[in-house]
Amino acid sequence: MPKFLATILLATFSIGASATTVSDTNIENAASSLKSEFQTTQLALGFSNEEIDTFLSSAKFDQGVIDAMTKPWEAKPWYQYHPIFLTEKRLKAGLAFWKKHEETVNRAAKEFGVDPQVIIAIIGIETFYGGYMGNYPVVDALYTLGFYYPPRATFFRKELSNLQTLAKEEQLDINQLKGSYAGAMGYGQFIPSSYRHYAVDFDNDGQRDLLNNPVDAIGSVANYFHQHGWVAGAPVAIPLKTQSGLPSPLKVWAGERLHYQVADILTPTLSLDESIDLDISQPALIVELEQEATSEYWIGLKNFYVITRYNRSPLYAMAVYQFSQELKKAHDAQ
Template sequence: MKAVVSFSNRLALGLTLLFFAGCATSPEKTEQNFNRARSGPTQQAAPSQARTATPYLRPLTSIGAYRASSITGDYAGYPALQRFIDVMVQKHGFERDYLNGLFSQAKRKQWTLDYLAKSDQSLGGKPGKGSWSRYRAKFLDARHINAGVDFWQRHQATLQRASQQYGVPDEYILGIMAVETTFGSFVGNHRIIDALTTLAFDYQRRGDYFRGELENFLVMSRGEGLDPAKPVGSFAGAMGLGQFMPSSFLEWAVDFNGDGKRDLWNPEDSIGSVANYFAKHGWKPGQPVVSPIRGNPSVATLEPGLDKQYPLSTLQQAGLMPTTDCQCNEPLRLLWLRHADQDQYLLGYPNFYVITRYNQSTHYAMAVHELAQAIKSAYRQQVASNP
C-alpha cells in the first residue's frame, strides 16, 4: 500500500467493474483495495511473502465434501497449483483428493487480473494536487460519521472493554472499521478461495505473497471449522469488518466474545481483533497521532513520507517544530497532504505509523485519524443531548 497518486480515472473504472459484486459495492474501496492488492494486502508483515501459517491444536478436520482424483475446471493443468497442493499435503497434512476437489470449484477472476494489470502501470507516482481532498471526501461524510456513532452506541461495552484491555482508544478502533467496510456495510462479495487462487497463480508480480495467503486461508478455515468455499470478502482476499488477510487472522484475530471461535464478521470479535492488532504493532496509549508544524516545511530540505524518520533535533535544525509536546523521544515523520487549494504538512508520531501498518498509505491513516476524531465528537454530542 504505497502513497496514493491520482485515482480519479481508476475510481471510475472500479465503479464500472463493481469492485464488490452485487450490493456490496463501495466506491471508496476501489482505490483502497487497489493499493492493497498491488503491493500486498492488508497487514502484511514482509513485502515479499506472507507469514508462515501457525498450526492449530484443534483436530485437523477439513470441512466440505470435496473429493476428486485430479483438478478440473478453471485451474486444471496448473503445475504451480499441483506443487502448492504437494506442500499443503506434506506440511499441513491435508488430503490430496480433498484439495483436488476444492480447487476444482475455484473460479479464475479475469477482471481482477485485467484491473491490476492496468493499475500496476501507475506504481511509484507522487500525489497529485488535490489528491488528499478527493480521498478525504470519500470518508469524512455524514454516512461514515453517523454509522460510527450508531455502532458505538450499540457496542459501547465491547469497545470500552477492548480499549481497557489493549490501550487503544475506542475511536481509532471505529476509524479502521469505518474506512474498511463502514461497519460491515461493504465487506465484499468475492469468494476468498476464488480471489486468492486467482492472485496466487495468475498474478505473477505478487504470486509468492498470495500463495502464502492461500496457504494461511486453508489452515485458518480448517482450524476454525469453516468450509473454505464459503467465506466472502474483498477481491484481494481480505475478510470481515476489519478486512484482515488470512495471515493477519492467524496472528492477531481474537475470540473477544468468548464463544470459542474467531469470527471477523462478528462485531465483538472484530473490535477485539483490531484493538489487538494496534497493540501488537506498538500503539502507545495517551500519545498523539499527528501534529501541526511551526515553520515552513515547503522550503525545508527534509523529504516527506512514511519511510523517512527524523529525530526532533533534525526537525528543529530545519526550522520545524511540532505544536504538540508528547514527551516522546521516537523519530517523527513528515507528512505531505495535497489539498485542492494548498499543500499541508503535518508531523506523524509513532501512533500514526501504527495505523499505516494496517495499510501503508498516508492518506489512509489520515482518513482513519480524522474519522476517529469526527466520530468521537459526534458521539459525545449525542450523549450530551441525551443524558
C-alpha cells in the first residue's frame, strides 16, 4: 500500500472509538504498510529479517494504551492535577529515599551540576521511588502507538526502533519489560531513546540499569538534566501578580521554543509577586495554573523549560518544581 494512502487511512481512523469511517481490514492494511517501512528501517540498522519478525511478533495491540494516551493526567486543571503528586505520603517517601541514597545524590548533583531536590522530585513523581513503574508491556505500548495512534505514530515508531536497539545493547528481555502506557520504563521513566542517550552506569558495575538500580537511575536523571542545560542554583519559576488577568498580546506557553524575555512579560499590570534580583534579558515563558475560581500566572525561566524537556506539560514541570521545593525545605530542616 502506498505510504500516502496508509497515512490517509490512519488519519481517518477514530481513535478510542468504534471504527466508523474505515473498516478493520483497511486499518490493518495501513498498519501493515507501516510495519513494512519499519522492517526496512531496522534492516538498515543491521537487524536481520528474522530478528525483526521475532521482535514484532512479540508485540500485540492494546486498546488500553490508546485509552490512556487520550486521557492523560496533564489534561486536568491544576487544582485537580497537583493534589495527585504533592502529597504528604510522597514527601515522606522522598525524604526516606534521599536519606538512603544521600551519598549518591550528592555525587550526582556535584558531577552533573543539578540541584539534588530536583533529582529526588523527578523520581518521586515518576514512579513513587520505584513503587509504581507501570504494568504495560513496553513493546506492546510502543507497537500500539507506533502503528495505531496517528497523532504521534511516527514518534512512537522511532521509539519502538530504539527499543529493539536498546534491548540488544543492554541485553534486556523484551518480554519482561514493563512501563507506562507511553513506553517509559524504570525509576525515572525513560523512553527507549532517552535510555540509550542519557542513561549512565553510575555505580560502575558495567551495566546501565534503570529498571532495578536506583544508583544508575539517580545518575541518569541528573545527566538528563545536565545535557538539557540545567543550571544549579538558578531560579526556576516565580509567581506573577496581576490586576486584570494576562494582558494582551502576551500568551501562555504552549510548548514552543522560548521566545519571550523576562522584560517582555513584566508590565505595569503584571509584575513579580516577590522581590528577586532577576536578569530581565533572560529567556522566559508564562504558565497558567487554573484554580477553581481563578487562574494563577507564573513566569518560568530556563530551568523550568529544562523540566519540560523531560515531560512537555507545564503542569508536570510546575509539580516537579513545587515538590522539589517542599523536599528541600523538609530535608534542610532535618
